[in-house]
Every structure is written in C-alpha cells, then in structure tokens.
Amino acid sequence: MSNKRLVEDYESRFIWEMMERMGYLASTPGVRELNNYPLYEELVRTSEIVGVSSNLRVVRDGTASPVGERKTLVVDIDGVPVGFFAVMGEDVMSTARPPEGITFENDDPIETATAVVPELRKKAEIVVLMSQLGPTDTRRLIEQVPGIDVALFGRRPAWKEQAAKEANTIVQQTGLRGQYFGELVLIVDPDGRIADWGSRNIVLDAQTPEHDEIAQAVKEAEAAAKELIRTRQEDRRAEAEDELSSEHFLGADKCRRCHESEYRQWESTAHAAAWRTLEQDGKHTQDQCISCHVTGWEKAGGFLNRNASQDLVNVQCEACHGVGTQHARGSKVKPITEETCTACHTGEWGKDFDYAVALAKVDHTHP
Ligand code: HEC
Ligand code: HEC
Ligand code: HEC
Ligand code: HEC
Structure with a gap:
C-alpha cells in the first residue's frame, strides 16, 4: 500500500x-x-x-x-x-x-x-x-x-x-x-x-465559524496521519534490514572454500549432475521436474527460477545439510536423516531407494 x-x-x-x-x-x-x-x-x-x-x-x-x-x-x-x-x-x-x-x-x-x-x-x-x-x-x-x-x-x-x-x-x-x-x-x-x-x-x-470540537478532531487526525507515515517508514527500514540478514542458500562454491575434500567427493556424484540430466531431457523448463533437481526449491532464499538461480541448480550441499547462512556465521549444521533423502527419493523416484546403500554412495565423511 x-x-x-x-x-x-x-x-x-x-x-x-x-x-x-x-x-x-x-x-x-x-x-x-x-x-x-x-x-x-x-x-x-x-x-x-x-x-x-x-x-x-x-x-x-x-x-x-x-x-x-x-x-x-x-x-x-x-x-x-x-x-x-x-x-x-x-x-x-x-x-x-x-x-x-x-x-x-x-x-x-x-x-x-x-x-x-x-x-x-x-x-x-x-x-x-x-x-x-x-x-x-x-x-x-x-x-x-x-x-x-x-x-x-x-x-x-x-x-x-x-x-x-x-x-x-x-x-x-x-x-x-x-x-x-x-x-x-x-x-x-x-x-x-x-x-x-x-x-x-x-x-x-x-x-x-469553526466548530471547536470538529476543528480539534481534524487537527488530531492530521497529526495521527503524519505519525502513521513515520512509523510505516520505520517498519519498512526494519523489514529491509531483516531481509539483508535473513537466511538464504549460499551454493556449493561457498561451502567449498572451507570443505574442499567434501566438495570434490560431491562433484563426483549424480547429485552434481542432476540439472544436466534434466537439460538432456529438455525438461529443465518444467516446474514439476525442477523441484528435486535443484537446491532450496520453494524455500525462502532458495532456487527461484532458471535465470535468477543458476548458482542453485543441481542437488548441492544445502539440499542435504540445510540452508547455510547461519552455519557460515559459525553455528552447527542440522543432522541428516533418512527423511532428508526421501523428500526427493520418493514415489517413482524412490522405488529402489535403500537408505544404507544410498548413503554409502554419497558419503564424504572419510574422503
Ligand atoms: C568459513 C568456513 C566455512 C564455510 C564457508 C562453511 N563451513 Fe561448514 N564447517 C566449517 C567448520 C570450521 C566446521 C567444523 C565446525 C565444528 O566442528 O563445529 C564445519 C562443519 C560443517 C559440517 C559438519 C557438521 C557440523 O555442523 O559441524 C557440515 C555438514 C558443514 N560444515 C557443511 C557446510 C555447508 C553445506 C556449507 C556451505 C553452505 C559450509 N559448511 C560452509 C566451516 C565452514
Ligand atoms: C533435492 C532432492 C534430493 C535430495 C534431498 C537427495 N537426493 Fe539423491 N538424487 C536426487 C536426484 C535428482 C538424483 C538424480 C540425479 C541425476 O542422475 O541426474 C539423485 C541421485 C542419487 C543417487 C544416485 C542414484 C544411483 O543410484 O545412481 C544416490 C545414491 C542418491 N541420490 C542418494 C541420496 C541420499 C543418500 C540422500 C540423502 C542423504 C539424497 N540422495 C538426497 C535428488 C535428491
Ligand atoms: C520428487 C522428486 C523428483 C521429481 C519431481 C523429479 N525427479 Fe527426476 N529424479 C529424482 C531422483 C531422486 C532421482 C534418482 C533416482 C534414482 O536413480 O534412485 C531422479 C532421477 C532422474 C533421472 C535419471 C535417472 C532415471 O531414472 O532416468 C532423470 C532423467 C530424471 N530424474 C528426470 C526427471 C524428469 C524429466 C522429471 C519431471 C517429469 C523429474 N525427473 C522429476 C527425483 C525427482
Ligand atoms: C546427498 C546429501 C548430501 C550432499 C548433497 C552433501 N552432503 Fe555433506 N554429508 C552428507 C552426509 C549424509 C554426511 C554425514 C554426516 C551426517 O549424517 O550429518 C555429510 C557430512 C558432511 C560433512 C562433515 C564431514 C565429516 O567428516 O564429518 C561436511 C563438512 C559436509 N558433509 C560438507 C558438504 C559439502 C561442502 C557439500 C557440498 C559440496 C555436501 N556436504 C553435500 C550428505 C550430503
């Protein structure tokens, strides 16, 4: 407004x-x-x-x-x-x-x-x-x-x-x-x-002649309208600051700076090629395909669209480890469970999914 x-x-x-x-x-x-x-x-x-x-x-x-x-x-x-x-x-x-x-x-x-x-x-x-x-x-x-x-x-x-x-x-x-x-x-x-x-x-x-009571009410209303605009501008400023400091997906390149060995292992997995797979099928323009082949789909600060979010294509680090801004400032990353994987390995894409077997394939804890 x-x-x-x-x-x-x-x-x-x-x-x-x-x-x-x-x-x-x-x-x-x-x-x-x-x-x-x-x-x-x-x-x-x-x-x-x-x-x-x-x-x-x-x-x-x-x-x-x-x-x-x-x-x-x-x-x-x-x-x-x-x-x-x-x-x-x-x-x-x-x-x-x-x-x-x-x-x-x-x-x-x-x-x-x-x-x-x-x-x-x-x-x-x-x-x-x-x-x-x-x-x-x-x-x-x-x-x-x-x-x-x-x-x-x-x-x-x-x-x-x-x-x-x-x-x-x-x-x-x-x-x-x-x-x-x-x-x-x-x-x-x-x-x-x-x-x-x-x-x-x-x-x-x-x-x-002015009617005292009404004249007073008008004066008060004018002052209140000014105040309304002032507090609104303050709210806007606070919102903007919030926006700047809020969580967003960083992308694998940022994680790589501190986690080179995990990055290299990840690079060798199918996750790092998930977008190319869609491109090869010509399906990289379709929302119903994109969701599991990118990072942070429909999450705040996550993949938005092909043009705006080239750095968030593929199943990157944060698709499993969660949004990384807090962590980059020093806090712990949330632990991974089977549900982390079955968010995507589900339905027709999860028919042969075996957590233990799959986990071993993505493991980069002992590179
Ligand atoms: C500025 C350096 C830095 C960046 C950038 C960074 N990390 Fe870390 N990360 C660390 C350090 C240091 C640790 C070990 C911290 C500890 O043991 O408490 C760590 C630990 C982790 C762990 C192990 C679990 C944990 O919380 O200790 C995971 C998972 C992780 N990072 C993922 C990521 C991901 C994903 C990104 C990119 C979004 C990322 N890191 C970016 C420095 C970084
Ligand atoms: C954001 C969605 C998403 C999440 C979360 C996800 N995956 Fe995947 N995974 C994919 C997609 C998409 C592919 C197919 C990539 C391709 O081939 O282009 C894939 C492929 C794989 C493959 C290779 C398939 C094969 O057998 O060759 C393994 C293994 C795998 N994922 C394991 C896991 C595990 C384990 C987890 C959880 C720790 C996990 N994934 C979490 C989307 C995801
Ligand atoms: C619900 C998440 C999800 C959606 C939506 C999704 N995929 Fe995938 N896709 C996966 C996962 C997980 C894998 C890996 C499956 C495996 O091999 O274990 C995968 C693998 C693939 C593969 C390579 C392996 C294969 O089975 O051929 C292709 C190609 C693919 N997807 C294309 C598509 C297309 C096209 C669409 C849209 C019609 C789509 N995906 C939508 C999760 C998804
Ligand atoms: C498919 C899911 C998945 C993806 C994608 C992924 N990881 Fe991991 N990562 C794991 C799992 C599972 C572990 C084992 C620890 C756990 O269960 O939390 C792990 C552990 C780690 C650890 C802790 C290492 C240790 O020695 O304990 C770091 C650091 C890490 N990952 C960084 C990354 C980075 C950086 C990327 C991207 C380049 C990445 N991960 C991508 C699933 C994933």
Whole structure:
C-alpha cells in the first residue's frame, strides 16, 4: 500500500466517523468508495450509517452480491416515515478503478426506480432518491418515474443556493467535496403531503465559524496521519534490514572454500549432475521436474527460477545439510536423516531407494 493510499484510507475513516457524529442516517457509494471497496464494506459494516444501494452489485470470484446493507431504507424523521433509495449509473461505474478481482454490475436505474418507488410509498410518506447518475440522467429519471419527492444529487452536483422544483420533485444540489452545507425543510400534512418547503444551502467559507470540537478532531487526525507515515517508514527500514540478514542458500562454491575434500567427493556424484540430466531431457523448463533437481526449491532464499538461480541448480550441499547462512556465521549444521533423502527419493523416484546403500554412495565423511 502506498503512503498516499494509507493517508486516503485514514481520511476516509475519519470522514465517516465525523458523518456518524453529525447524525447521518444513510449513505450510498460513489467513485471513491468503489475504488476502495473493501474499506467501504468495512465502514458500512462497522458504522451506524446505513449503506443503501438499490441497483448495484459487487462481483467477486464470479459471485455477485448486493452492495451496501439495504436496497431501501425507511426512517422516522420527526414523526414522518421517510423512504430512501439510491441508484448508480454507468458513468460512475466506468470511471471506477476497483481493486483486482472486484467488478460491479448494475440494473437499469429507471427500471429499478419504477419497481422500488411504489413499494417504498406503501411504507413511507416522503420518498428520497440518492442519485449517483449525474444531473442529466437524474432529471430523466425523475421525469419518467412519478412519486419521488426529493432528489439528492451525488454525482457532479452543481451548487445551488436553494433547492428547486423540477417535474414533481424537489431537486437538491449542494456542491462537491463537503465545502457546502445543504438544508432542506419539508412541512408535511397529516395526510403525508408536502404542504410547504424551503431550503438554504450554505457555502462553508471563512465566514462560517469553526466548530471547536470538529476543528480539534481534524487537527488530531492530521497529526495521527503524519505519525502513521513515520512509523510505516520505520517498519519498512526494519523489514529491509531483516531481509539483508535473513537466511538464504549460499551454493556449493561457498561451502567449498572451507570443505574442499567434501566438495570434490560431491562433484563426483549424480547429485552434481542432476540439472544436466534434466537439460538432456529438455525438461529443465518444467516446474514439476525442477523441484528435486535443484537446491532450496520453494524455500525462502532458495532456487527461484532458471535465470535468477543458476548458482542453485543441481542437488548441492544445502539440499542435504540445510540452508547455510547461519552455519557460515559459525553455528552447527542440522543432522541428516533418512527423511532428508526421501523428500526427493520418493514415489517413482524412490522405488529402489535403500537408505544404507544410498548413503554409502554419497558419503564424504572419510574422503
Ligand atoms: C568459513 C568456513 C566455512 C564455510 C564457508 C562453511 N563451513 Fe561448514 N564447517 C566449517 C567448520 C570450521 C566446521 C567444523 C565446525 C565444528 O566442528 O563445529 C564445519 C562443519 C560443517 C559440517 C559438519 C557438521 C557440523 O555442523 O559441524 C557440515 C555438514 C558443514 N560444515 C557443511 C557446510 C555447508 C553445506 C556449507 C556451505 C553452505 C559450509 N559448511 C560452509 C566451516 C565452514
Ligand atoms: C533435492 C532432492 C534430493 C535430495 C534431498 C537427495 N537426493 Fe539423491 N538424487 C536426487 C536426484 C535428482 C538424483 C538424480 C540425479 C541425476 O542422475 O541426474 C539423485 C541421485 C542419487 C543417487 C544416485 C542414484 C544411483 O543410484 O545412481 C544416490 C545414491 C542418491 N541420490 C542418494 C541420496 C541420499 C543418500 C540422500 C540423502 C542423504 C539424497 N540422495 C538426497 C535428488 C535428491
Ligand atoms: C520428487 C522428486 C523428483 C521429481 C519431481 C523429479 N525427479 Fe527426476 N529424479 C529424482 C531422483 C531422486 C532421482 C534418482 C533416482 C534414482 O536413480 O534412485 C531422479 C532421477 C532422474 C533421472 C535419471 C535417472 C532415471 O531414472 O532416468 C532423470 C532423467 C530424471 N530424474 C528426470 C526427471 C524428469 C524429466 C522429471 C519431471 C517429469 C523429474 N525427473 C522429476 C527425483 C525427482
Ligand atoms: C546427498 C546429501 C548430501 C550432499 C548433497 C552433501 N552432503 Fe555433506 N554429508 C552428507 C552426509 C549424509 C554426511 C554425514 C554426516 C551426517 O549424517 O550429518 C555429510 C557430512 C558432511 C560433512 C562433515 C564431514 C565429516 O567428516 O564429518 C561436511 C563438512 C559436509 N558433509 C560438507 C558438504 C559439502 C561442502 C557439500 C557440498 C559440496 C555436501 N556436504 C553435500 C550428505 C550430503
């Protein structure tokens, strides 16, 4: 994860926490949330704010599941049941760059709204659309689907000083990036009709006083984000040092420096020619053959591939004696047992394996 991403994640968590403190009831994802879907899922799951999405699904490992927690939400606001639904458009989906292995699919927004709104009206007196369609498509939707009282624009919203009535819907556009504050007041009849309404959308500029508690929280969050990057850089440094000092296979040439006689004996065994055997068969490119004909296959610091690991082809000293870095620094080598050999002398390659007989053939203790 990049530092930038780390800070973005931190900010997202912080913003979410602040939204919760401010009493947000519901939310629907935008580009940023699709781009970091695992975090969005976590935030929805762990917060009080309900994730609403009526037409969006996430696809992972070929399986689709709904995005968010609910397709619709009905909440009692000052004694009035208010229903929320949310639709996502192609526009947002095509600009999203979700993480590897995650894609999204949606149902047609107008078809979804046509099905959802009448259902919602049965339970709610006021129906609110949270739109991620962009202004043009949102307008088309409210013209074609009756029964939407309020439309909130979340995708490319303009800033309007006041909400406006379009078709039979009150359209509320309060600008981008949390730099504005939108207020919409509805006066609702006992029979559930909107008798009157008014709005006031404020630009949060220098004239808007800071809220002490929030300003303090922002300051703390900024300091914490800096600290996050600092400790991360320290971790990285420690990891790099660890990497340098960690165990890796040295190769027979290094062992030879101190064990010439054992080296010469080994050189005369079939083990020292195991790679050539594969090459002669043209099988030195095949993983299923390489594993037993090299040193340290699939072990940390062992044979990786033909190009990177030419010094670790053949069944070298460390294939039997184990990785040698610690030993080269002075510690003992682990003792050899029959299992050391049968790791490779197994199955079709171990049919005639007799430990005592075989051991005698590789013996270099009394050269
Ligand atoms: C810097 C010199 C040096 C290098 C390099 C070295 N060894 Fe050793 N090795 C020794 C010495 C000295 C001993 C005897 C140590 C003892 O008796 O405690 C020894 C002992 C051994 C033994 C006997 C068992 C034991 O632990 O005492 C084996 C097996 C062994 N080395 C294998 C290897 C292998 C495999 C390599 C290459 C990865 C290697 N050595 C590289 C110096 C070296
Ligand atoms: C990393 C895998 C591996 C390990 C561990 C291993 N061998 Fe081998 N061994 C081979 C391969 C591969 C060959 C065949 C080499 C060739 O002919 O190209 C072989 C060949 C041999 C041969 C020659 C076969 C013959 O009879 O001509 C003997 C003997 C032998 N190994 C004994 C041992 C003993 C004893 C051990 C344990 C102390 C051992 N090997 C550990 C992979 C291994
Ligand atoms: C599980 C470990 C292992 C794998 C995997 C393996 N080998 Fe071997 N191979 C051995 C051992 C051990 C020997 C020595 C057998 C003996 O002679 O005792 C050997 C020997 C050989 C020999 C020479 C002796 C003979 O029997 O002809 C050839 C050739 C060979 N292997 C080719 C291959 C090819 C090709 C593959 C991939 C299809 C392969 N090996 C995969 C362990 C393995
Ligand atoms: C096929 C397995 C195998 C391979 C490959 C192998 N050894 Fe050994 N080595 C043994 C066995 C078995 C012993 C006997 C001691 C034991 O059981 O630990 C031994 C013992 C040793 C000893 C101790 C010698 C003594 O006199 O006690 C040294 C040193 C050693 N090996 C170095 C090497 C070096 C260096 C290489 C590579 C050039 C190498 N070995 C490759 C199996 C192997």
